[in-house]
Amino acid sequence: MSIHYDYLVIGGGSGGYAAARTAREYSEHVAIVDGAATLGGLCILRGCMPSKTLIYSAEVLHLAQKAKLFGLDIPSAKIDMTALHQRKLRTIGDFADYRQKQLQSDRFTLYRNKAKFTDEREVTLDDGTVLTADKILVATGSAVNFPPITGLADVPVWTSDDVLDLDFLPKSVIVLGGGIVACELAQFLHRAGTKVTQIQRSPHILKEVSPEAAVVIETVFREEGIELITDTALKLIEKTESGVRVTFEHGDETLVREAKHLFNALGRKPNTAGLNIAAAGLETRKSGHLVTNEFQQTTNPHVYAAGDVAGPHEIVHIAIMQGEVAAKHAFGKPAEAVNYDTLLGVVFTDPQIGHVGLTEDEMTKRGIEFVSADYPFDDHGKSILMEAKHGYVKVWAEKSTGKVLAAEAVGKDASELIHSLAVGVSLGATLEQLLKVHWYHPTLSEIWSYPLEDCLDLLAK
Numbered sequence: 001m002s003i004h005y006d007y008l009v010i011g012g013g014s015g016g017y018a019a020a021r022t023a024r025e026y027s028e029h030v031a032i033v034d035g036a037a038t039l040g041g042l043c044i045l046r047g048c049m050p051s052k053t054l055i056y057s058a059e060v061l062h063l064a065q066k067a068k069l070f071g072l073d074i075p076s077a078k079i080d081m082t083a084l085h086q087r088k089l090r091t092i093g094d095f096a097d098y099r100q101k102q103l104q105s106d107r108f109t110l111y112r113n114k115a116k117f118t119d120e121r122e123v124t125l126d127d128g129t130v131l132t133a134d135k136i137l138v139a140t141g142s143a144v145n146f147p148p149i150t151g152l153a154d155v156p157v158w159t160s161d162d163v164l165d166l167d168f169l170p171k172s173v174i175v176l177g178g179g180i181v182a183c184e185l186a187q188f189l190h191r192a193g194t195k196v197t198q199i200q201r202s203p204h205i206l207k208e209v210s211p212e213a214a215v216v217i218e219t220v221f222r223e224e225g226i227e228l229i230t231d232t233a234l235k236l237i238e239k240t241e242s243g244v245r246v247t248f249e250h251g252d253e254t255l256v257r258e259a260k261h262l263f264n265a266l267g268r269k270p271n272t273a274g275l276n277i278a279a280a281g282l283e284t285r286k287s288g289h290l291v292t293n294e295f296q297q298t299t300n301p302h303v304y305a306a307g308d309v310a311g312p313h314e315i316v317h318i319a320i321m322q323g324e325v326a327a328k329h330a331f332g333k334p335a336e337a338v339n340y341d342t343l344l345g346v347v348f349t350d351p352q353i354g355h356v357g358l359t360e361d362e363m364t365k366r367g368i369e370f371v372s373a374d375y376p377f378d379d380h381g382k383s384i385l386m387e388a389k390h391g392y393v394k395v396w397a398e399k400s401t402g403k404v405l406a407a408e409a410v411g412k413d414a415s416e417l418i419h420s421l422a423v424g425v426s427l428g429a430t431l432e433q434l435l436k437v438h439w440y441h442p443t444l445s446e447i448w449s450y451p452l453e454d455c456l457d458l459l460a461k
Contacts (some may be wrong), residue, residue: 005031008133013041015307015319016139035114040096043316050164051087077194085167107313117280121302135330142268142308151237158263170194172259178205179246182265190226197227197257200458213353213410270309293338296326342426346415351391354418357406357425369399373454382442389411395451402430431456
């Protein structure tokens with residue numbers, strides 16, 4: 001015997017819930033399977049919300065410690081990790097409670113189990129229950145990656161889950177990796193008062209952003225006191241009496257660093273382990289992501305995938321968009337594929353990084369002729385008075401039309417600033433149209449008017 005549904009979602013995170021919610025508009029027979037210990041998904045429980053809560057508190061602490069720069073007398077400012085941990089729990093608790101109520105509502109049938117495919121349109125739960133469905137969505141997210149580095153499996157190691165759940169201040173931490181999570185949490189730990197050594201394999205951190213943006217963050221990290229070592233090759237990780245030892249090559253040298261704790265921030269991988277995807281005829285890319293078409297349909301036309309398990313970008317709003325597209329397409333409704341040409345990405349280091357639209361490399365590959373211009377924060381009124389002088393903004397526009405194709409902000413509150421240009425890029429606005437905006441003085445946002453004007457001048461030449 002099996003139980004049949006019109007639409008079945010495996011994974012109740014942001015992408016899975018968005019798909020189930022959309023599917024519910026077309027059918028009353030929608031089920032969600034989620035066997036996680038706590039409902040809510042990565043973003044709410046172990047990703048976006050807890051990390052940004054901690055990062056913001058560390059930024060407030062950092063500003064308080066720089067009080068004299070602002071003409072203030074703040075005798076001392078230090079972190080209270082116990083209180084910070086409790087604040088984080090309260091913050092994410094509110095979001096998690098809301099999501100749990102949504103998932104547990106009578107709109108869906110919720111199974112608190114693990115699932116694996118046993119046929120093209122059939123899954124079996126870990127309690128033996130068999131579910132079948134006309135359409136199935138896989139939204140199982142991602143898991144921490146443990147690459148084959150000698151000794152990594154033999155020492156006590158933290159993942160981002162552990163760092164985000166700290167209720168004490170570590171004395172010293174070695175951070176392996178230079179991706180977004182590695183950089184955000186390395187800076188958090190340093191500002192909290194931990195001695196941080198960050199070891200990155202490639203020449204620059206943050207391969208997701210432009211080299212120019214990465215250099216700004218590298219400069220700030222080193223100025224603040226993080227020991228950042230790039231262009232390395234990890235050789236050996238060992239347990240010591242007091243913690244861990246990491247041996248690595250850097251140029252012609254073999255270097256050794258020791259710390260109390262080791263943080264593995266060497267990326268994440270699509271979470272397909274245990275799903276038995278072969279039984280459903282699902283294929284993966286070299287990256288491990290499930291192969292999908294523009295409507296999130298896998299190599300099995302009855303099965304879709306969304307979010308981190310599908311890629312190509314592990315971002316919450318992308319997972320939501322993909323989930324909605326998948327559900328609409330599954331029910332034969334008009335579905336507009338996600339437009340990655342207007343992709344918006346943010347890094348919550350300080351200074352922050354925001355980018356929208358195509359990369360310069362992609363424009364060149366496509367043969368798009370463009371002009372570009374940038375403007376530094378250290379020559380901008382509002383950022384100067386805020387002591388936020390690191391970084392720049394940059395705009396790219398198509399030569400033939402003046403349409404803004406991309407923008408990048410590296411600086412104070414770049415995560416907010418980038419949305420002004422994200423609207424323009426997404427709606428296909430031109431330089432002239434964006435210059436009709438009232439860019440108010442003195443604001444951080446006003447800085448966009450300068451590269452917009454410079455690009456327009458370049459087109460006129």
